[in-house]
Amino acid sequence: MNPDPNVGSHRPLHRLIICTTCRREGSPVDAPSDGGRLHDKVQALFAASPDRRGFVVTGVECMSGCNRSCTVALAAPGKPSYLFGGLPPSDETAVDSLALAIQYRNSADGDLARRSRPSSFRRGILAKIPAAFAS
């Protein structure tokens, strides 16, 4: 029996995706990428979170929002996918990213109304893509 309640019968169908290669304007090229730093912060928070049920945090190299760095996305079967941009790699963005992922997981239809989203995600939406298939 697995003692971790976040692992087991719940398949992690929801994904919080962070671009690890984003660099904001003026970011030194010889420093770690802004996206990589944001990804590391979110992963650390996720690892320490008591609520990791049903979703995973993953990093990808580029989501084609490079001129709106940093970018964060959400995806799940039967729900719209989202791409957000213009996010600083701050502690606040990291905390809000996890809160947004939990909100998305808990939403039956995946709709994330602007006013209900964590403050970091009330602006900067780059795409809302309808679900490929109904759930």
Ligand code: FES
């Ligand atoms: S490098 Fe992050 S979206 Fe392209």
